[in-house]
Amino acid sequence: MTSADTSPFDLTGRRILISGAAGGIGRATARLCAKQGAQLVLIDIVSKQQIREHVGADIADRAEIHSLDTGSRPDVTALAQHIGAVYALIDTAAIAPHDDWMAEDWEEALDRVIRANIKGPINLSRAFLPGMMQAGEGRVVLCGSVAGWMGGLRTGPHYAFSKGGIHAFVRWLSRQGAPHNVLVNGIAPGPVETAMTEGKGYDTSLYPLKRMAKPEEIAATAVFLCGAGSGYASGAIFDINGATHFH
Ligand SMILES: NC(=O)c1ccc[n+]([C@@H]2O[C@H](COP(=O)([O-])OP(=O)(O)OC[C@H]3O[C@@H](n4cnc5c(N)ncnc54)[C@H](O)[C@@H]3O)[C@@H](O)[C@H]2O)c1
Known part of the structure; x- marks a missing residue:
């Protein structure tokens, strides 16, 4: 924490890149970070x-x-060259197709x-981590999933596989960033x-809270992970799953 007077969630002046910003969690994260x-x-x-339109004109x-x-390495690299360094990267971009993994054309999915779900976070991390390391501070927040722990509630094998990979990648990346005061964490x-x-x-009748989470209830953890209050969190995956799964 920088000072006893500073809110642990304060992000004043912090430049934060949010991918998947038009999505449910991305939009809520953008609004809360703002x-x-x-x-x-x-x-x-x-x-x-x-x-x-999704984020709202005010933001x-x-x-x-x-x-x-x-997922395009050249496009992400060009973006990083164009916009320069950011303090934090919050990646919420992903897809979860609902399909039959035994179908002939499933390999396309x-x-x-x-x-x-895999190349996207890796491309973004490769493009923006060096700037954070150079600055001597930074945050990376990646989205895993309960599916990455237990195979998923309704999702397919490609999605579960990708999210389990993100959990492992968060841990690997946290060891690259930590010596440079760049903290890497995930949300599941x-x-x-x-x-x-x-x-x-x-x-929802199957879930302990009898409801799904609101996007804002995931966004709040992303904000926490970019603020001073999470200054010793590194390599952790934060389960925000309403007691649907323990491990
Ligand atoms: N909704 C859930 O129940 C749930 C549960 C666990 C984890 N998650 C994870 O949370 C994150 C956000 O999910 P959400 O529920 O907001 O989904 P969403 O579908 O509402 O939003 C995802 C956004 O990512 C964008 N996107 C997809 N592929 C992209 C690409 N290649 N490049 C750039 N943008 C791309 C989409 O256009 C969309 O706006 C994802 O990583 C998802 O896997 C969601």
């Missing part, structure tokens, strides 16, 4: 106009916005999931009310 005083760089694969007007596929949400879960048959 409320804590952060300067935002918002990216998503959808158009800039769609990012604006979008004060943010840098880029339409970009995080597997490739798409690996591109978005349970079921959250977003486009990713909509219409996929999640049965």
Whole structure:
């Protein structure tokens, strides 16, 4: 903590890149980070106009916005060269196709999931970690999932595989960052009310809290992980799953 008077969640003046910003958790994270005083760089694969509409004009007007596929290494590298260093990276971009893994053409879906859910976070980390290390401070927050621990409530094998990979990657990356005061952590949400879960048959009567999480309840942990209060958290995966799973 920098000072006893500073809020542990304060992000005043911190430049934070949020990927997947047009999504449910990304949008909520952008809004909460802005409320804590952060300067935002918002990216998503959808158009800039769609990012604006999803995040809200009040936040979008004060943010840098880029339409970009995080699975493309050249595009992510070009973005980093264009915008320069950021204090924190919060990656919420991912896909979770609902399909049949025995279908003949399933490999296409597997490739798409690996591109978005594995290559995306790796591309972003490779592009933005050096700037954080050079600055001698920084934060990386990646999204895992309860699926990465126990195989998932309603999701397929590609998604579970990718999220388990993210949990391992967070630990690996935390050891690269920690000596440079760059803290890398993950969040493993349970079921959250977003486009990713909509219409996929999640049965809330089966969950201990009898409801899914609100995106804001995941975003709050991302804010915490960028603030001074989490200054000794490194290599941890924060389970925000409403007691749906323990390990
Ligand atoms: N919703 C849940 O129940 C849940 C549970 C556990 C983990 N998660 C994880 O939380 C994160 C956010 O999920 P969400 O529920 O907000 O999903 P969402 O579908 O609402 O948002 C995901 C966003 O990522 C964007 N995106 C997808 N691929 C991209 C790419 N290649 N490049 C750039 N942007 C891309 C999408 O356009 C979308 O706006 C994801 O990592 C997801 O796996 C979600």
